[in-house]
Amino acid sequence: MSRTDSNPTVPPSRSDARPLVRMLLRDPAPLLAVCVLLVIVFSALFGPLLVGEATTKPNFALRNAAPQLEHGLAYILGADNLGRSVLGRLVLGARTTISIAAGAVVLSLSIGGALGLLAGSRAGLLSDVIMRLTDIIMAFPSLLIALIVLYLLGPGIGNLVLVLAVTRIPIYLRTVRAEVMEIRRRPFVAAARSMGAGQGWIMRKHLIPLVLPTLFTIAAVDFAAVIIAESGLSFLGLGVQPPDFTWGSMVAAGRGYISSAWWLAALPGAMILATTLSLAVLSNWVRLATDPAQAWRFFRASKGSTT
Template identity: 55%
Template structure:
């Protein structure tokens, strides 16, 4: 009997990560819009990772015979289904390749701002009053400048590159995470489990990273999902203004900017990359709404009930 029970446990243990993944998928399926948004974002990520490996040459090769080729005409091949640009390059291939730079800038800026802002927020919320006030005044200084205007000024002075664009956008988003983290820390540090850890003599490092950070991390991840959409729109705006990514590199915002002069004669040059921006932003907002419920233990039951019904 003991051998049988041990065998059952050994067979169940490796399946636990799979059941956790199935639970997340089931919770996603309970919210159909979030499920579709997650699938779309997965496709975008795959395009960003693998697209340039296979389509870089096609996206850069000019063909003046296909100049401003209209969409939905497959005589020139499948990748001309969305039409051709002013130099005869297939728009579908260019949109797939441009996804890498667009996602790279947005992801880099969000990750950098979240790490720096959260670290400063933890320090401001847990340490003494004077240190916290000094850090908050730094956030006020950054927030006193409109984020897009600050990015325009800095990028006008610096050379527009991916690294500078990530740096500028990250700096403008730091106060969001700093203020949120500080407010959360000030509330969580008063809870009983944190006070118990202090009484038991736990170090400040352990209290912050073992007890406080796991509680506020779901909030930060939800904000990061929303912020990803905002940063992507900011990058597209800067590229549209001509101070973002410069050719021969491409982003969706730069493609919209390049198609602006052909709006009356070849609307598809700006429409398709603009549609990619809109759909990605909408998907991020939908996924953020789902994460706000899924990461909240007091509201997660709504999705779990829906997952059980669908199961």
């Protein structure tokens, strides 16, 4: 019997996902968040194959039709001002919204993480330059930077991903730099260096594995923040342009019909809320469950429920 099985107060290790899965199955809030996210991701990946042309083909006979089942499952959430299926547009909007958010998060995580490793592992002029550039970016509100850049470059998916990534880089950079500077002072790093290990080996074997869990937790929260930022920019007309659309642009298109067809703005807004709230709940649970100072509570509760 392993130590984790025999002692309920010992938190599960990061490398073994099975205790985390068992704890997740017994915690309703993060389990519901996972289910919501899985449904949204599945819809974004495979939904466009199922909704058909009701998403893009106008049907003026169903203009601003209320949610119903008379005209098939495609109109269960109603139709927009051109008679297109709101359900289908939510599915297609999910694909665009998630793609933009994923691209921005991956790009900012990669650039910010690499620069943070460089700034934290090598003190000197290069580190100072990197941090001063970061301070300059953080000195301006991210939404203001996005508005200025998109006004100059023009709206579009590529420009939107780029500007959202640039505004999020300082978050990863400063976090990684702080983590690396703290890890460098630990005894095992000093022991590896005294045995002749190079900086590259220490970075691959010690620094990056210890920094990655923190980065992934931040990325989950940042994913929600990017979705909100993208929705705000699309609502202002500086995001994705027709014929492409996102949940934010759907809210903008439906605001003129809020009194007569509330579902045009309320449903994409509800999708934004459900996605960001689920990401926040899940990321907070993962942070606590993988924290040795907090995880014992989850693990002890899960062990107690089986006895």
